[in-house]
Amino acid sequence: MSNGSDPSCRFREGTVRIPSGCAIAAVVSEKGDYLPPGRIVSMLAVMRERSNGLGGGFAAYGIYGYDGFVLHAMCDDMVALRRLKSYLKPRFKVVSDEPLPTRPSPRVRNAPVLARFFGNPATGPDPEQAVASMTMEVNSTVPGAFIFSSGRDMGVFKASAFPEDVAEFFRLEEYTARIWTGHGRFPTNSPGWWGGAHPFALLDWSVVHNGELSSYGTNRRFVENSGYRVSLLTDTEVIVYVFDYLVRVKGMTLEKAAAVVAPPFWREIDAMGDGGREYARVRSVYGGALLNGPFSIVLANGDGVLALADRLALRPLVVGREGHLVYVASEEAAIAAVAGAGCGVSFPAGGEPVVVSTGKGRRDHAPERAAARSQASGGSR
């Protein structure tokens, strides 16, 4: 996959700038109902001014009904795809592989070769760790290949285009999910290339992010110190790794991990007395994981989402509730566009985590299993 260091890349950082930011959005069913993508696409369409066509994407949870891992990959060409397959062969027991279903779109150009693989790691006692390592290794060492989604029963769909066009391109209307997150990108720190679009994902984690981390260098060194290979060009990548490390590896809750990345101010911790001791401890131990500078993020995994803005709330974040549906967006207008009149909205304070859990629900119109799907694909190629 071409990346930002490639001078031939058409869209490079700095070619266009407007004083705006990215759009983030999420729709979660607390009951675990499966939802079509209409709402999330509409939310992002309303916030079109917040992106510039250099990146858009979605993460969907519960779309495959498959217990193993599903890898979504983008490759520069068929040679790179073959290279990826030969890399995976000894490491990943592939149940089925197939082109990722797409449809031709005049507004989505320069599409790479898109493929997905269903299966499980061939070796190792810890499948999660094996898949995480494999994903990072592919992204940093296999030329022209990039795995952009590697979770269980979830998938990321992203491209260098406006989000509505990305949805159309990836035929999202064919999927239903318990959790949808989406992103319209206005790149600042990195070129607008396919791999740099959001969501960023590792295992079940996916992050959509509006902002720019002033602490990127510190955070990158923190995650590298913890065994992660940072190979992309955007700060959002390290957010995924930070949460994977804190929650999966260190066993923290999402709330506690949020207290690491956007901790209470020292004056607040001091005012808590003994209650602040644990905050002080995690802050002093995991100082390198503190995310500084403007950000609002929606982090998702199979269990729900975490919506969080930086401690100074330098980027917007709105949460809406309507029955068992929870909406998160950069703008209230996005929620108003899809929710009923009775939907109440709230504006979380900077650093205040909003955790929404989703029930696993019952899939009443489960898509075909992976093996069957491989035969049914009708991609744009």
Added chain:
Amino acid sequence: MSRFRVSIDRTLCKQCMRCVTQCTFGAIEAWRPPEVPGEPRWHIQSIPRPKDSLCAGCLRCEFDCPFGAITVGLRPPSIRPNGHWSESSVSDIYQQAEHGKKLLSGSGSDSRLPAIWDRLLLDACQVTNPPIDPLREPMETVTFLGGRRDTPPVRLGFPVMFAAMSYGAVSLNVQKALVAAAARHGTLMNCGEGGLAHELREQSSSIVVQCASGRFGVDLDYLNAGAAVEIKVGQGAKPGIGGHLPGEKVTESIARTRMIPEGSDAISPAPHHDVYSIEDIRQLIYAVKEATGYSRPVGVKVAAVHNISSIASGLARAGADFISIDGFRGGTGAAPRTLRDNFGLPLELAIAAVDDRLRHDGLREDVTIIASGGIRSAADVLKAIALGADIAAVSTAALVALGCHLCQMCYTGKCAWGITTQRPDLVERLEPSEATERLSNLLGAWKMEMEEMLGALGINAIESLRSNRDRLRAVEISECALKVLGVAHAGA
């Protein structure tokens, strides 16, 4: 061969003789013209007369003259210009030929090696990432010393502390001012290797006690008196050698504090005589931890030398809670000049190399790195942190705040500003409460500057700058140095 010329403007001078009393080096004498038969008596009064060859360039006379009559300047070169033989190298040979002794100096190295700090520039936020206004938003500079393994941390209000200066090297008044200013700003002073004077024990929560090879003043009470314990192995100004406080400086109070006989030379040997390997220092670290009941961080101070990253890795594995790295610009009371100018490593390169190595070895989160050795400003502090340090320790800057003019004559014990002396009449020149104010002002000013710079960086917590080398760019630094620093060139 005199380096300085003292000029006295006779039209301004009122012959008050203050300069004569202020000059501790005898560079201005009271000269009484000879009597001339028949001349009136009033004409025969003393006048100040310079003796340039004795002038140390401390500028005390110039600053203290109430009439502004004195100017101290550099003399023109007294040897024929030579591209290879500088005046100082020729002068050194003259001195050595005359005395047959090694040359000493105080303060830090004044060599012409470039200060890398001055070639590093910090980033600033613009449109896509807003700067933060420290006047409107909280700006957090709280930093911790140690506390990441088996001892509790010490909390610092901001990442600047006073580096080690012993009672003996500096006067007790200086130490009193240092500890008072440190306490006021919630940070620490290091009492150095000379023990902890009785007068300072009340404020011991703001003090790091040091244990050097001489073990002066070290007993159980001493180790448990401070907020942290530092085992001093090396010093940036003189890597590889120990310390020497001449007997004439060992007054009754210093002798009592150091637990040595009055008037005896206080010699810290080059090595600790129980430390000849990394295993030995591990034993010493844990002996101190045992002695202090694991109640405070225990660290090690080393000079920046060529394999500093391996040494730091070893110290981290040996159980050090913090590692103080002293660069070649580090100051001192006395150092052989040949060591001062030819040994060691620039602090900037040492910090970057150590941070990289500790991260590579998975040890960085276990230890606190204290950077010291010629840090001159709040910007230097932030650059040190961006290169990988947790805390910057300053001493020369603190002494300059107290009036030091870097005359480099500390080893003579004649400090005209009352800083590096034990002569009672000179010690009195530094009034502790005024000195405390000056130090406190310096710390306060640096803190404000750091907050402002952090805001410009779009960062509101100091820990987000640590090792954040992406926010640094270099100007005209060699490719090799850039690689060690891990910093991109400006424009890249």
